[in-house]
Amino acid sequence: MAMASTPAEPKESRVDVLIIGAGPAGLLMASWMARCGIQTRIVDKRGTKIYRGQADGLQSRSLEIFESFGIVDRVLKEANLMAQACIWNPNEDGILHCSNKISLNYYTPEVNRYYPRVLHQGRIERFLLDMIKEDNDLSVERGILPTSLSINEADVEDPSAYPVTVKLRKVSEEDSDGSVDDEEVVHAKYVIGTDGAHSWVRKQIHCKLEGDSKDDFWGVIDIAATTDFPDIRSLTILHSVDIGNMLMIPREKNLNRFYVQLTPTQGHGETTERFDRSKYNPQLILEAAQQILRPYKLSYSRLDWWALYQIGQRVGDRFESHNRVFLAGDAVHTHSPKAGQGMNVSLQDTYNLGWKIAHVVQGLASRSILATYEPERRAVAQELIEFDRKWAGLFSGKPIKDLMDEDGISIRELLQVFTQRDMFMKGIAIDYNTSVLVVKESINAANGDLKHDVNISSVTKSHQSQVQSNQTLAPGIKVGQRLPSASFVRQSDARPSHLLEPLLSNGRWRVLVFTGNIKDAAQSASVSKLVDSLSSPTSFLTKYTPPSSSVDSVFEVLAIHSTPIGDVSIFDFPEVFRRMDEKMGRDYWKIFADGKSEASPGVYDVLGISSRGCVVLVRPDQYVSYLGSLDDVHALDEFFAQFMLDQHAEGNKS
Amino acid sequence: MAMASTPAEPKESRVDVLIIGAGPAGLLMASWMARCGIQTRIVDKRGTKIYRGQADGLQSRSLEIFESFGIVDRVLKEANLMAQACIWNPNEDGILHCSNKISLNYYTPEVNRYYPRVLHQGRIERFLLDMIKEDNDLSVERGILPTSLSINEADVEDPSAYPVTVKLRKVSEEDSDGSVDDEEVVHAKYVIGTDGAHSWVRKQIHCKLEGDSKDDFWGVIDIAATTDFPDIRSLTILHSVDIGNMLMIPREKNLNRFYVQLTPTQGHGETTERFDRSKYNPQLILEAAQQILRPYKLSYSRLDWWALYQIGQRVGDRFESHNRVFLAGDAVHTHSPKAGQGMNVSLQDTYNLGWKIAHVVQGLASRSILATYEPERRAVAQELIEFDRKWAGLFSGKPIKDLMDEDGISIRELLQVFTQRDMFMKGIAIDYNTSVLVVKESINAANGDLKHDVNISSVTKSHQSQVQSNQTLAPGIKVGQRLPSASFVRQSDARPSHLLEPLLSNGRWRVLVFTGNIKDAAQSASVSKLVDSLSSPTSFLTKYTPPSSSVDSVFEVLAIHSTPIGDVSIFDFPEVFRRMDEKMGRDYWKIFADGKSEASPGVYDVLGISSRGCVVLVRPDQYVSYLGSLDDVHALDEFFAQFMLDQHAEGNKS
Structure with a gap:
């Protein structure tokens, strides 16, 4: 060099x-x-x-x-699918036994299509x-x-x-x-x-x-375990009598992860002795795990990884x-x-x-x-x-000593938290507050939660409007939460699909138009009026899409109808739902039927949407911004005017 | 150069x-x-x-x-999933209409887990x-x-x-x-x-x-179609009044395949004129398709492939x-x-x-x-x-002329064949005859269907035995057919699985032991006797596995039990079902529970297996060789003796 x-x-x-x-x-x-x-x-x-x-x-x-x-x-x-959680603790004689098995393997398509995995x-x-x-x-x-x-x-x-x-x-x-x-x-x-x-x-x-970091120390080892412990391939939470607790995670390719408590606390969060990080190695973590797991045996054929940590939130x-x-x-x-x-x-x-x-x-x-x-x-x-x-x-809490009493309470608590945690842990109960991007009941309250509202430009403020969501139009869709999962059927090819499936991460907003039955004259008139508004040169669709970009590059408009699927074809829907692109050809993928059948309810019933339909605006990250009626044809124009930049105005483009 | x-x-x-x-x-x-x-x-x-x-x-x-x-x-x-087939033909006024829509999207896990795709x-x-x-x-x-x-x-x-x-x-x-x-x-x-x-x-x-090749000529084009034909994204069978027929297949990525009849026959299999292959090109195939599809319009933005063919079986x-x-x-x-x-x-x-x-x-x-x-x-x-x-x-048949009569018959026939074809077309009704590899009722008839039985060596013949399958032990499993699909649950981690899922293509035979309830003393005794036989030095398992190979390299032995899953662990089963391999560790993946729940029947019920259980031998290509009772502990030894080579005998290894 x-x-x-x-x-x-x-x-x-x-x-x-x-x-x-x-x-x-x-x-x-x-x-x-x-x-x-x-x-x-x-x-x-x-x-x-x-x-x-x-x-x-x-x-x-x-x-x-x-x-x-x-x-x-x-x-x-x-990824390894964990279908079952097992809770192990000492029985009345102080011997480890499995007190509870909990199935993690429940399929609730309305909530989520995917089980947790490792x-x-x-x-x-x-x-x-x-x-x-x-x-x-x-x-x-x-x-x-x-x-x-x-x-x-x-x-x-x-x-x-x-x-x-x-x-x-x-x-x-x-x-x-x-x-x-x-x-x-x-x-x-x-x-x-x-x-x-x-x-x-x-x-x-x-x-x-900010927060505390007082807690006891844990070791983690990833090993290919050799053991006679029967629930080695289930998610296992294990409390020993008095020598520490353990969490066992079955991983991909015969691997197991063990979280092993190294310094059991005596009371509430106070460790018995000062912890010396340097004295620990995988062998000592394994030995602690072996102690906790007795009378079951534990060794390994391969050590993949190890670490020490002290819990700190x-x-x-x-x-x-x-x-x-x-x-x-x-x-x-x-x-x-x-x-x-x-x-x-x-x-x-x-x-x-x-x-x-x-x-x-x-x-x-x-x-x-x-x-x-x-x-x-x-x-x-x-x-x-x-x-x-x-x-x-x-x-990490106090190890179970009094078998007659403390044990029972501890397990009950554990089960309770385990069950409650579900929606949160799955990450689908997150609810974003009202903001410039989320219109709940009234936009006046919109920026109340923003810490940095000094950063919101005056352009934005001048556009603040009276747009409101109407949560009653679709009780199953929560403004501020991610769009729920629900099954429907694609009109063009009758293929079963899910509400989130067409919402690819490509930076586009989605306007979901729940049209109701378009063979109904009143619904058809409402949809026409809305589509006319969308198609006007002053609509957000035109205004905020760069003239040089292809159609749908910023906003995609989807129709979800409740007409019997055999009674209509995609050509019964306005062009905005099935655009032509010179390169890609016809867009066949944005019109959906309710999907109701003898075997399953349709998306309208699942989400509580009436025959009058509604309009749902979904952010590029699949969170719901707005929920309103078909008749509020200018609500979206007002919503986007808060922060989108006119792509046709001179000098307004950054 | x-x-x-x-x-x-x-x-x-x-x-x-x-x-x-x-x-x-x-x-x-x-x-x-x-x-x-x-x-x-x-x-x-x-x-x-x-x-x-x-x-x-x-x-x-x-x-x-x-x-x-x-x-x-x-x-x-x-791959594109085709969820729907549409049949189009002339209505009473001679105008094309969709007479039938058939869902192809039925999920029958007992039959198959996969829909046809393109x-x-x-x-x-x-x-x-x-x-x-x-x-x-x-x-x-x-x-x-x-x-x-x-x-x-x-x-x-x-x-x-x-x-x-x-x-x-x-x-x-x-x-x-x-x-x-x-x-x-x-x-x-x-x-x-x-x-x-x-x-x-x-x-x-x-x-x-051997066979005839007299038939009419067809053109095939793969195009990104531009059309107002409403069922362009469904599998469509289209009979025009008198200008030929067409089959339309929706493909991946907005593509469509059109099979276009170029020389409609006049009567039964005789073409109207001599076909000149050289005069055809994609434009002429497209024009024929346009004629057939009238009054709908058809053009394309991209031609991907084309070909001409004359049907010949x-x-x-x-x-x-x-x-x-x-x-x-x-x-x-x-x-x-x-x-x-x-x-x-x-x-x-x-x-x-x-x-x-x-x-x-x-x-x-x-x-x-x-x-x-x-x-x-x-x-x-x-x-x-x-x-x-x-x-x-x-x-290809005679085009529909008499709308009052011929049409009706033609559509009825088409629907009938379409429905009947299902199992065959899916490829899962194939039933291999009795042979050295398939033991149906009696092995004496085994080689009757072999054309080249002169090739069967004398070693094989001398081993012919009286092994018989007993089809009544599992009416849902047909000897000679591929093992059916049925859901069960893996014992070690309670993960839902399917009968075929563990049967990877790696050249191994599988012995599926339906053990029944192993907490039942009689069943447990039967299983023990069978396992003892499997574990003996003279068993096929030992005899035909090369001594230098790892366990399970030629045969894998799986248990499918009907004990309530929570009442047992894998350690309640003999070692042959959960072998240890020095490199891979414990095999947790070969013991399965019935899977019966409130929501679905278990694999025993689906396959008609009684509490007495049975033994199923599956070839490396997932076809069933043999079905017998747990008590026929030597049936498999006799079966394999027909054609497997003793790996421990001097000089017998080729």
């Missing part, structure tokens, strides 16, 4: 989005950017991707997100990387360390500015000779810190993690700086791994953020929408750590 | 299996060889793989086969190639033409001989300079001719196609020569493409043949098992062309 012959300035470049940290949250951010065609770089200080250990739980909502990016089939093929983080990263590569040249630059970050505050509200400056340095041994060739300066419009629990980006923007006091630098994932919330939530909440952070940044960078929307990220995701993080405190407490 | 400087002998080499032709049948053969570790070459005269057109229909049984090779997820992701052959070839590459170095040698084939008849019965000699020549333009470098001589143990309808291998072994008079050279797929049976059977029957030919050749080459079995290929697959081919004659006839 030659030394740089002359001292030169480090090279400088610009990029729209710089992602620091290529774990699942960073890679899902990169996926959005690739899919939306945003110029992006993603760097990671590690020299290689990870191949084992780390997070592994995949909740239902994460699988829906993978579906929307077209990779769920790979996950389902490899697959190690490295495979998820692989699937995301493969997908990004198919969409775009984007690949992770590894062995890159950020060394400084500054924000030019004067420029932060200028959509065309690159106000964030980050210095990067190569750390890989082969290439680094300490010369300035190894340094570069990047000017970015937006920087995303997805750099994990020890986040460097977090420190740069002076974000503090903490949330950042801020998730962003100037809505230019954002934190996501472990960088801004930490919690125990036992709920299997880590990877999921992290993925959902950037699933929330990605399309918003894409919209702003593409000049489709004002920066005001970025202010919704922190309140939406901070509330989820707080809910997560509150749940985790309760959940992890049930594992 | 330099000329070869000295004339040299063409290079010579040996290979266990040489496959000529790399279409779906050839590639499935190669898949078996890769999975079983058989030394193999596969050559194709075409310089590249195909990217469009050709076969596209995938029946349910083919999807089960793909599942057994681990690639069904890729197929399901890309995906072009090139993608299937890609999935098979990717899978083969993962297993093995094997890749297709393209641009290779066979020029001669000879069989040394003196050696054909010697298992260690390479009696088939094939000369190969390079045909790719860049490499070929006419020198002997471009020629080579290959000595093979077995040669498989999967080289299509104009098979070269077929001619070498003097196989003649023909079957080879022999499928093999000396059980050393075998024909499969279109090389040995041709028929109309309208039933969507071509790729499926071809895949199933080599799915039948592959494991048998692997067994013989591996020295596990005598050559006698190879004699079952022709009778098993010739019967299927004959059934196929008989069905196709009837089916294609309904398309």
